[in-house]
Amino acid sequence: MKQRIWRLGLSSVSVATAAVCGYLILPDGKGPTPARAETNAVTFPPLEQLEHYTTVRRGVTREHMLTSRAALDAIKASQPVPTGTHVVLVDYQSDVLHRYLVSEKMGDGPEDWQYQWFWPDRSIKGDENTARCYSCHQSRQDRQFMFTFTDALSFK
Ligand code: HEC
Numbered sequence: 001m002k003q004r005i006w007r008l009g010l011s012s013v014s015v016a017t018a019a020v021c022g023y024l025i026l027p028d029g030k031g032p033t034p035a036r037a038e039t040n041a042v043t044f045p046p047l048e049q050l051e052h053y054t055t056v057r058r059g060v061t062r063e064h065m066l067t068s069r070a071a072l073d074a075i076k077a078s079q080p081v082p083t084g085t086h087v088v089l090v091d092y093q094s095d096v097l098h099r100y101l102v103s104e105k106m107g108d109g110p111e112d113w114q115y116q117w118f119w120p121d122r123s124i125k126g127d128e129n130t131a132r133c134y135s136c137h138q139s140r141q142d143r144q145f146m147f148t149f150t151d152a153l154s155f156k
Contacts, residue, residue, distance in 0.1 A: 042114045051155070065090075067088070085104065087146060101115070101117055103137065
């Protein structure tokens with residue numbers, strides 16, 4: 001019992017440390033490519049409420065793609081997904097959970113997507129430049145910023 005309490009304490013300390021580090025990196029704009037440690041508005045998704053609509057496999061990588069039933073219905077109806085929609089890539093490496101890549105629809109505009117990388121303990125990856133996520137996904141502008149749009153469309 002004692003050991004369990006100690007472990008819980010430790011994990012909340014590391015979450016707090018990650019949060020503090022995120023803030024420390026934010027004001028750094030000196031280098032040519034400023035660290036964009038994104039403590040942005042993306043929230044950790046409600047995984048248990050989401051549908052697993054497809055899986056992508058590549059070598060030791062297995063990616064489970066998740067989104068809400070409301071988003072899947074909107075895609076089928078050729079409508080924009082609702083504001084607040086999360087799309088999640090749950091990344092397993094050799095069957096071990098590695099990270100969650102998350103996009104969230106922040107507003108009604110078709111471009112209102114934001115991106116975040118969460119570790120298995122749900123802390124954010126402080127040194128990730130999420131503008132890179134955005135610019136790559138922007139190439140899928142006509143498919144709601146989604147690479148697996150067709151899979152979402154055909155999911156029952
Ligand atoms: C160079 C292009 C590129 C970058 C950068 C990129 N992605 Fe993706 N993303 C993809 C591709 C391609 C897929 C489809 C799955 C696959 O092929 O592995 C994908 C899939 C996803 C999905 C599942 C929904 C979908 O679009 O199919 C999410 C969520 C996601 N990425 C989030 C992120 C986040 C968060 C970041 C930044 C930390 C990021 N991506 C950076 C190319 C990119």
